[in-house]
Amino acid sequence: MVTDLNPWYRAAACSGTDPELFHPDSESPAAQQDAKELCAACPVRETCLDEALAEEAGLGLTSRFGIRGGMSRRQRVREDARRRGVTPAPKRRHASTKPKCTKFMPKLTPEQREEMRRLWTDEGFTQIALSRRFGVAPKTVRRTLGLEP
Ligand code: SF4
Incomplete structure (x- = not known):
């Protein structure tokens, strides 16, 4: 509407x-x-x-x-x-359980990684906002930003 x-x-x-x-x-x-x-x-x-x-x-x-x-x-x-060219994560049986592996989590393209870093440094996006925007786990965001090995 x-x-x-x-x-x-x-x-x-x-x-x-x-x-x-x-x-x-x-x-x-x-x-x-x-x-x-x-x-x-x-x-x-x-x-x-x-x-x-x-x-x-x-x-x-x-x-x-x-x-x-x-x-x-x-x-x-x-x-x-x-x-956005992101494959959504598969449905979980129980919303409270985390997936046992990241095999089925969406992968970011090099362009998406670059865009994520730009939003982080230039536009002040938070980690959780980036996680939602790109449909990836917070851990993936931290790795992409170089905050976690
Ligand atoms: S598609 Fe048309 S009818 Fe449907 S919500 Fe949008 S404006 Fe309204």
Whole structure:
């Protein structure tokens, strides 16, 4: 769901609809169906999705809300990772357990390593912000920054 701060809002298919439609109580496909159908026919869906991903850059699942650009928050996390060329870590069976090995953790390209160092030194990103932005473990961030062997 967009707000009227967006200049392209007047063309949005959801303009004037109840915002609750885009924030269903459940994340089941059935609960999201009406909103996604509206998005599918929306002439500014791509713009809406691009803006959502830009606004949410570096945020985790719990900091994303609702359906935007035709995608649920889980789909946007995956789309964000895909656009950044990062393979998301596989789902864990128990959220509280750490993976036993880092074999399946995403690997950073040399360009991503360079970008991470730039954000650290020039823009003051914290280690946790870098971890979220690049979808890697904090240990990988520390190693990339040369803070840990
Ligand atoms: S894509 Fe969906 S949320 Fe975005 S403007 Fe269109 S109808 Fe609204």
